[in-house]
Amino acid sequence: MGEGSTRDRILTAGEALFAEVGFEGATLRRLTTTAEVNLAAVHYHFGNKEGLFRAVLERRLAPINAERLRRLDLLESRSASPSLEEVVEAFVGPMLSVQQDPRAVAFVRRLLGRICTDQGGEWIPHFLAQFSGVKERFAVAFQRALPALSPAEVAWRMHFSLGATAHAIADETRIAALSDGLCDPRDSETLLAELVRFITGGLRAPQREERS
Amino acid sequence: MGEGSTRDRILTAGEALFAEVGFEGATLRRLTTTAEVNLAAVHYHFGNKEGLFRAVLERRLAPINAERLRRLDLLESRSASPSLEEVVEAFVGPMLSVQQDPRAVAFVRRLLGRICTDQGGEWIPHFLAQFSGVKERFAVAFQRALPALSPAEVAWRMHFSLGATAHAIADETRIAALSDGLCDPRDSETLLAELVRFITGGLRAPQREERS
DNA sequence: GTTTGGGTAAAACGATCGTTTCATACGAAC
DNA sequence: GTTCGTATGAAACGATCGTTTTACCCAAAC
Secondary structure, X not given: OOOOOHHHXXXXXXXXXXXXXXXXXXXXXXXXXXXXXXXXXXXXXXXXXXXXXXXXXXXXXXHHHHHHHHHHHHHHHHOOOOOHXXXXXXXXXXXXXXXXXXXXXXXXXXXXXXXXXXXXXXXHHHHHHHHHHHHHHHHHHHHHHOOOOOHHHHHHHHHHHHHHHHHHHHOOOHHHHHOOOOOOOOOHHHHHHHHHHHHHHHHOOOOOOOOO | OOOXXXXXXXXXXXXXXXXXXXXXHOOHHHHHHHOOOOHHHHHHHHOOHXXXXXXXXXXXXHHHHHHHHHHHHHHHHHOOOOOHHHHHHHHHHHHHHOOOOHHHHHHHHHHHXXXXXXXXXXXXXXXXXXXXXXXXHHHHHHHHHOOOOOHHHHHHHHXXXXXXXXXXXXXXXXXHHHOOOOOOOOOHHHHHHHHHHHHHHHHOOOOOOOOO
């Protein structure tokens, strides 16, 4: 932890610590100790603890959402109607594979899942703001791939897909216990393949029958 | 908050407070203030803060898991091979409808979802212990309803189903933003119907093609 | 009547938190 | 060489945390 500027060391250590113990569980003293940085440096560079957290979030979320849009652009430039599997993979894949940095993976797998489930906190609007552009683009893409569904049903199923993804990505131990060792949570490739298959299946489920 | 014994008032207030701000965010002083209980009473009745949290969890989880098994027993007594929809609803339904107590609903919708995503914490084994009996029973039921899938694939998809459920149940605001107001997160009936449909669709997705 | 023990009340304990203050070191601008 | 804004280090501040201690109330047991 002795490389990079002070600011970068704080960001990196904060990312790891927030991912490990969450926002409230993280301590600036523990953070500055592992980062080999003075305690006051956090407030100098980021204002306060929450400012640091927002900076940590943005550093990783921006590339993920950019990659999502890039892949969707690519799909739509190739075909007027991309397949559902392609759209799902463009949405889910970047969370698992944007960065080769293992620290980024740790962030996504632990912190992002935690954020998605956290109710309180003032950073959720800040988090959704970056996500909003992505949401609309993919809502349109999903609706096109699933013309039989109503917009409300598309929204519900995107919601469920997000949940399955967040849970699967955040998990590092439960799937092993659930499967009695059959499934390896670190096998990102299998995880992505199974997750995409599950989500596409759920999205393609027959629509609600209208009582006529 | 002026009814019931001291112990019950602590449990009820703790349930609400943990659901609102999480374990680390909850303060015993705020808890004892709203419960109109002395600070020391928490340690007298529950040992410490974590003991109180475990007691809060158990009070709500036990009925849910009991109801799950009861419904599964009922299904299997009626038919040798219950339909997938029935099994999914027996698994998901109790989380939304076991108790008519609105405080129990608040607990399930906020705290349980949070627990499912929380990585650290010592109560997860304690939580899984109660869940373990449920897990095996439903794993068998799902495997029977989906004979084409490998055990590993059944485990993966149960895992994803749990994630979609936890996310959907914990959410109270995001689906409204995601759907631009089309979907109402408080409409438990629609939520359950859409969720069951999504999960059954995901579980029924075509299996991984073996490269021969 | 006295004793006993479960339950509650008030107060303080030590620890640790996020934050602030103040002094200092360093490099660029003039 | 002096000045000045940026950055860091050391120390302390006030607040609040979970927990413990001590004393008190009161109904049941003897």
